[in-house]
Amino acid sequence: QVQLVESGGGLVQAGGSLRLSCVASGRTSSTYYMGWFRQVPGKEREFVAVVSGSGGLQYYGDSVKGRFTISRENAKNTVYLQMNSLKPEDTAVYYCTAGSTIGTTRSGQGAYWGQGTQVTVSS
Numbered sequence: 001q002v003q004l005v006e007s008g009g010g011l012v013q014a015g016g017s018l019r020l021s022c023v024a025s026g027r028t029s030s031t032y033y034m035g036w037f038r039q040v041p042g043k044e045r046e047f048v049a050v051v052s053g054s055g056g057l058q059y060y061g062d063s064v065k066g067r068f069t070i071s072r073e074n075a076k077n078t079v080y081l082q083m084n085s086l087k088p089e090d091t092a093v094y095y096c097t098a099g100s101t102i103g104t105t106r107s108g109q110g111a112y113w114g115q116g117t118q119v120t121v122s123s
Helices: 102-106
Strands: 002-006 008-011 018-026 032-038 047-053 058-060 069-072 080-085 094-100 117-122
Touching: 002 094, 018 032, 018 094, 018 117, 032 069, 032 080, 032 102, 047 069, 047 080, 047 102, 058 069, 094 102
Parallel strands: 008 117
Antiparallel strands: 002 018, 018 080, 032 047, 032 094, 047 058, 069 080, 094 117
């Protein structure tokens, strides 16, 4: 089992920045793909970003490309999501996920999920 704990959410004004962190514990592995999703009440969960085990490959959802950056620090079992130029439409609960393949992780079928952290962007 892998446990994921997100942190770093909060309230920020439009145009501002936040950095989310997700710390993994338990049977962690640097081979896991790690990703971020977000969800607004009443809407489907949305893919945000995913990073490969080495950190060398990253993929982003269209709505965050050029503004968000995903990275990981395997020595600390941590994945980050740097969010810049935030918009009110980025308001959501952000979830960290881990999966064994790029396909499962990117499609939201990762085996492990965190509890989420709220990000609110005011206009």
